[in-house]
Amino acid sequence: MRLNRFFLPTLREAPTEAEVPSHILLLRAGYIRQLAAGIYSYLPLAQRSLLKIQEIIRQEMNAIGGQEFYLPALHPAELWKDTGRWEVMGDNMFRLKDRWGRDMCLGMTHEEVFAKIAHYEMRSYKELPQYWYQIQAKFRDEPRPRSGLLRVRQFTMKDSYSFDLDRAGLDLSYNDHYNAYCRIFTRCGLEFLVVAAHSGAMGGNQSHEFMVKAEAGEDWVATCAACGYAANTERATSRLAAIEDEDAPQPQPVKVSTPGQKTIDEISRFLKVPGSGQIKTLIYMVESEPVLILMRGDHQLNEAKLESALATTVFRPALPEEIRQAMGADAGSLGPVGVKGFRIIADRALQGRKNMTTGANEDDCHIQGVTPGVHFQAEYFDLRTVQHGEGCPECDGILAVAKAIEVGHIFKLGTKYSEALNARVLDQAGNLHPILMGSYGIGVERILSSAAELYHDEHGMILPVSIAPxxxxxxxxxxxxxxxxxxxxxxxxxxxxxxxxxxxxxxxxxxxxxxxxxxxxxxxxxxxxxxxxxxxxxxxxxxxxxxxxxxxxxxxxxxxxxxxxxxxxxxxxxxxxxxxxxxxxx
RNA sequence: CGGGACAUAGCGCAGCCUGGUUAGCGCGCCUGCCUUGGGAGCAGGAGGUCGCAGGUUCAAAUCCUGCUGUCCCGACCA
Missing domain, CATH: 3.40.50.800 (Anticodon-binding domain)
Incomplete structure (x- = not known):
């Protein structure tokens, strides 16, 4: 290409709307221009680079037996209603009506469409396994698009889906994709890591994310340099130093006056009790019922883990009025002792503790000498977010927590979609089985953005030769x-x-x-x-x-x-x- | 959706508080001269519904109200 005739609108100064390095550089270097919030035009430089990335993806997907499709971006509502995701996706889904008033939507992902094809066409176990993929635009009405191409409302995804008769087949399909993904990101020149991940709204029970460590990332990953343990903080666990509590001086908790003291820190100072000796009580509305959630005072609740514990996505922090109505006191003076009629779930870090301090459910009052299991009963789950510097759960090492960009995510879906859409095959014995599916995504633009985040200097980008325009x-x-x-x-x-x-x-x-x-x-x-x-x-x-x-x-x-x-x-x-x-x- | 900010030429900004004739500056752009190993120099020039709509006023970029757009901080995901 001759630069004389090439469209290269470089900018000397960075537009103010850009903050993260990749966004600034992609704008300055004439790769992209914004059309609306989270919607970008790809200029020739970006397009050349993205096509190279897509070609690498194609080669590796084809190498594991993947077959490329191209599915519609415009979907009928019925399809999504069949799997229940018409409701689940909520405001994140772009919805529209056709001229007859029929509900339609723009595809956020394509489990439904691929499963529908499987439903119509797959009959026998002999036709399995299948790896079907496409490279296609996805539409998500993100509440907050940001960081250039890192979080947008229209983006290009390589999404593939595997179809197997049984668990063992799914495991193999998953491994094929795992390996293909490693090769794809490596060939794109990225330094990345694979972490255990939370499955979220996708359903399924096992998933890994492919992460590129970068300040601009929106995920947090915990890694152990000693043993290689790596997990998204939505999933990560850690080894905590044991705490030996003294026995309480009295068998029953003692109420103390704590005027105006609400936060964990305030109570720490006022009562000389460290955060680790306190029980933090949070109220969540779970399917419109208040639930008490107990954490150690110095620990943070992890909502992804809460979702797993509750086995529902329908929950939110209670509003101040709801808290007062349920508990008779405001946030800052809440506790589990004497509470009746509500579900109480607690983080495992509270198990085996004694003589702790928590709210008395009376404004400006706390109680001390509280022992879980004696003064209140709770269901225990892992609910806390691991912190940088805590012990690795699998060895003597120490966890590091860092920000990362999610460039790929693979899921073992199981039968959620095949059951909903009736995608079944006959096995050798003539019995019908719902097909076991896996779902595997790669954010194409995120590869480019990640490379820009990872490799640049004060003069500009330094792209790997495999994806440079x-x-x-x-x-x-x-x-x-x-x-x-x-x-x-x-x-x-x-x-x-x-x-x-x-x-x-x-x-x-x-x-x-x-x-x-x-x-x-x-x-x-x-x-x-x-x-x-x-x-x-x-x-x-x-x-x-x-x-x-x-x-x-x-x-x-x-x-x-x-x-x-x-x-x-x-x-x-x-x-x-x-x-x-x-x-x-x- | 909650909180915060911004909106003036292609980009970066000033002007607004304290209303007043023709709205400025740097970069970029066009023409000419000059220059050609790290965004040079000189001269001339084009380019603006001051986000939109109302209102106050003799007079609004400036004050008031509403709206829209964009960005940032929190809950979702490739």
């Missing part, structure tokens, strides 16, 4: 010098002959402008042609990642750079292949 840029420092221009044109033509994605900066601009643009858009290699060196038969090669510059003979420049690019690609491919051996499953 161009592999090399040829820069004659002046196009008014015929010799330079001719040499550059010649080099450009020879790169093209070799199938290298080459950009020729034939703009009549000063060298500095060209260098800055090349740096900004993140082209991995730059060949600079200047008068002096050219007379000596030399050109300059600059490696974007390292900034390293070397003079090389004009005569071998093309072969040399093409070789470097191929070597870089091979390096990523080799790493992907090595992963496969490591897992040894696919």
């Amino acid at each position: 161009f592999e090399v840029i040829v820069v004659p420092v002046s196009v008014r010098d015929d010799d330079l221009l001719r040499a550059a044109e010649d080099m450009y033509a020879r790169f093209q002959e070799l199938g290298v994605d080459v950009l020729l900066d034939d703009r009549d601009e000063r060298a500095g402008v060209k260098f800055n643009d090349a740096d900004l858009i993140g082209v991995p290699y730059r060949v600079t042609l200047g008068q002096k060196k050219l007379k000596a038969g030399l050109v300059e090669l600059t490696v974007r990642r390292t900034g390293e510059r070397t003079d090389i003979p004009l005569a071998d420049a093309v072969a040399r750079v093409a070789g470097l690019i191929a070597e870089q690609r091979r390096c990523l491919d080799d790493r992907a292949a090595a992963l496969e051996r490591l897992e040894g499953r696919a």
Whole structure:
């Protein structure tokens, strides 16, 4: 491509609406422009990069036997009503009506549509397993789009679905996808980690997320450097230091006056009791019934874990009026002792504790000497969010908690959708079985954004060669010098002959402008042609990642750079292949 | 949905508090000269419904009300 005719609207300054590095860079480098909140146009640079990412995904999906489909983005409501997700998805779903007033929606994901096809067409276990995938736009009316392409309302997802007769088959399908995903992200040049994850609204019972550590991420992952334990904090557990409580001085709790003291910290100071010696009482409305949730004072409730414990998604923190009506006191003076008629669930960290402090259900009063199991009964679950620096649950190591971007997520769905949509096959014995499904997603734009987050400097992006929109840029420092221009044109033509994605900066601009643009858009290699060196038969090669510059003979420049690019690609491919051996499953 | 902020030229901003004739600045853009190894220099020029709609006023970018849009902080997900 000739830059002279290429649409490259680079910005010298960062637009104010952008805060995270990838957003700023993608805007500045002329990759994207915003159309509305969370809706972006992809300009030629972005499109080139995204197509390369999609091609890598295609190759790896095809390699495990995946078959590419292309399903509608526009769905009839009935399909989603059949699985109950018409209601479950709530305001996150874009809804519309057709001219006859029929309810329609834009697809948020495609379990329903694929399962429907399976329902119509799959009859026998002999047809299984199947891996079906597509690369398609998804629509989600996010409450808060943000961070450029990281959280948007329309995005491109590679979604695949596996169909198996039984559990063992699903396990194999899941592993195939697990391995394919490792290869995909590796070939895209990302450093990533795989973590145990919460299944959420998707249903199913096992899932992993593929995470790229980055400040701009919206997820938190807990990892142990010692044993490799890794989990989303929605799932992560940790080893807590044991606490030896003294026996309470009296058999019954004692009420104390705590005027104006509401928070855990205030009580700590006022009563000289650390947060770990207190019971924090939260009231949630669960399917419109108040439920008491008890946490150790210094611990945080994790709503994803609460969802698992309650086995419902219909809950929310109670409003102040609801709290007063249920408990007879305001938040800040609540406790489980003497409460009747409400469900009480408690975090496991309270099990075996004694002589604790909590609210008395009377404003400005607390009680001390409370022992779980003696002064109140509760159902125990793991409900707390792990904290940085706590002990690893699987070894003697220490957990680190870091922010991360979710680039992929794989689920074992089971039969939720196949049962709802009646996708069944006959087994060998002639019995009907609902098909076991798996669901596997990759956020295509998030790969690009993650790369930009991971690899940039003050000059711009430094994209991996496998996903960079161009592999090399040829820069004659002046196009008014015929010799330079001719040499550059010649080099450009020879790169093209070799199938290298080459950009020729034939703009009549000063060298500095060209260098800055090349740096900004993140082209991995730059060949600079200047008068002096050219007379000596030399050109300059600059490696974007390292900034390293070397003079090389004009005569071998093309072969040399093409070789470097191929070597870089091979390096990523080799790493992907090595992963496969490591897992040894696919 | 709760909380906070912003909206003036393509981008970044000033002006608004304390209303007043032609709304400025930097970058970018166009023309010419000059320059050509890290966003140069000189001269000239184009470009604005001051987010929208009402209101107050002799007079509104400026004050008031409503709306819309965008961003940021909390609950959802690729």
